[in-house]
Amino acid sequence: MNRTEQLRMLVLAVLARQPEHGYAIAQAIKTRSDGLLMAREGMLYPILHELEADGLINSAEQEVGGRIRREYRLTDAGQRALGQKRAEWEGQTRAIRNILGGTV
Amino acid sequence: MNADTWLRVATDGLPEAVKNRIAQETREHLADAGLGSAAAVDPVLGAPEDTAKALKRLYLTEAEWKRLQPNFWVDVAPLLLLAYYLFFTFKSLGTSLQIAALDMKTKAMESQQISPDLPILIGILFLSAFSGFSLFVILRSFILKGTIRRLWLQMAYICIVLFAAFAPLSVSLNSLKEGLNSPLVIIGFLEACVGCAGLFYMMQWWLQKNRKLRRTLRLMA
Numbered sequence: 001m002n003r004t005e006q007l008r009m010l011v012l013a014v015l016a017r018q019p020e021h022g023y024a025i026a027q028a029i030k031t032r033s034d035g036l037l038m039a040r041e042g043m044l045y046p047i048l049h050e051l052e053a054d055g056l057i058n059s060a061e062q063e064v065g066g067r068i069r070r071e072y073r074l075t076d077a078g079q080r081a082l083g084q085k086r087a088e089w090e091g092q093t094r095a096i097r098n099i100l101g102g103t104v
Numbered sequence: 105m106n107a108d109t110w111l112r113v114a115t116d117g118l119p120e121a122v123k124n125r126i127a128q129e130t131r132e133h134l135a136d137a138g139l140g141s142a143a144a145v146d147p148v149l150g151a152p153e154d155t156a157k158a159l160k161r162l163y164l165t166e167a168e169w170k171r172l173q174p175n176f177w178v179d180v181a182p183l184l185l186l187a188y189y190l191f192f193t194f195k196s197l198g199t200s201l202q203i204a205a206l207d208m209k210t211k212a213m214e215s216q217q218i219s220p221d222l223p224i225l226i227g228i229l230f231l232s233a234f235s236g237f238s239l240f241v242i243l244r245s246f247i248l249k250g251t252i253r254r255l256w257l258q259m260a261y262i263c264i265v266l267f268a269a270f271a272p273l274s275v276s277l278n279s280l281k282e283g284l285n286s287p288l289v290i291i292g293f294l295e296a297c298v299g300c301a302g303l304f305y306m307m308q309w310w311l312q313k314n315r316k317l318r319r320t321l322r323l324m325a
Contacts (some may be wrong), residue, residue, distance in 0.1 A: 004158075022129055025134035040150025042114065045129050046158035053162070053319045069132055 001089065007047055011035065012074060012082040015057060019073040022048065036103065048072055056081050105146045107134055117165045121324040126159065164320045165312070172251040172317070173230035185242045185260050204228060238263040255310075255317055263305045266299065 001009070007029075014020060014028045022044055029038040038044070051057045056078035059070050074082070105113075111130060115123040121226070130149070138147055164172075204225070241263060283289075284302040 002113070021132070021136075023133045026133070038264060040154065041133065042110070042130070042149030042152065042155040044133075045126055046155060046162055049125075049319070050162055051317075053322065067135075068128075070129060 001085075001092065004043075005085075007038075008051060009082070009085040011044070011047060011051060012056065012078055012085070015074040016079065016082055017073055019071050021069045021071050025072065035084070035095065051078070105144060105152070106142055107131065107139070107145050108141070110145050110149060110152045114155040115159065116156060117167065118159055118163055119166050119169050119320060119324070120267070122159065122163045122320065125323055152292065162316065162319060163323070164316045167311070168316075169251075169320065172254040181257050185257075188264065192254075200226060233265075234263070251317060251321065255314055258313075259310055262310065266303055 010029050011025055016026050020028065023057050026038050026044050026050075027040045048057070048059075052059055052072070054077075055075060057072050057074055059072045062071050063069075106129070111123075114130075118126075133148050134143075134145060137148055139148065141147050149155070164180050176252075238260065241256060241260045246259060248256055
């Protein structure tokens with residue numbers, strides 16, 4: 001899984017909790033990863049657009065406090081894709097942990 | 105680098121609808137981050153060139169979009185392509201069928217065998233499949249409208265180029281009778297490899313462009 005795919009998975013995971021707008025998604029990833037992930041927030045929107053085009057999320061403009069914001073929401077297909085990616089990721093990390101654990 | 109400069113670099117060469125959506129979302133993002141219009145935004149957003157690259161992978165560029173716009177020659181192209189296929193490709197298919205029939209007759213007269221040679225059969229199957237697919241692409245471009253129609257026409261042009269590249273392959277197939285070491289067979293095999301690689305990459309290119317067009321049209325809707 002490359003960096004872009006990881007970011008796609010993280011975005012889906014954040015949206016699985018509740019619908020969010022772009023900045024909140026970036027902050028959620030940054031906060032939960034102790035600032036390690038989401039260093040380039042400009043890459044977030046191409047990823048959100050791609051996920052939307054793939055039907056994994058959808059978006060709608062909403063007025064909040066006099067400002068128009070686009071809120072993203074996970075779809076059923078996105079929920080299933082997240083489940084698959086999560087299983088794939090857990091398998092990979094388990095395999096790496098087993099190897100690293102053996103050498104230490 | 106301030107927000108205006110960052111956005112100009114990140115969305116350079118993209119259609120207006122894409123520029124507007126990215127600009128709107130990025131400005132909202134920066135407002136939430138408490139960054140004013142004069143503030144340096146690259147420490148937060150990263151290099152605009154990386155975003156530009158990602159966006160160009162996702163959407164058609166302005167130049168690609170313009171190439172899919174109405175034009176007289178593009179509009180009459182389906183008729184020309186259809187004429188080409190009806191007169192030349194199917195004539196060629198007819199010739200192959202005649203050769204196969206002649207081959208069967210000769211075999212029947214010589215040794216009572218009535219099955220034509222495998223290479224001739226492969227040639228006929230290949231020509232039929234390719235002609236059928238090309239005809240389907242051309243006829244489909246009549247049904248579709250707008251930019252999607254033009255994208256299907258591009259696929260028809262690809263079929264023409266590939267057909268021209270594959271056409272001598274039938275000669276090589278017939279030369280199989282002379283043995284696998286025949287120069288014509290070796291050349292034919294190499295040509296088939298290059299042709300298959302070309303077909304694979306052209307299909308990849310076309311599918312990617314099709315996806316990009318659909319995403320771009322969604323933003324324009």
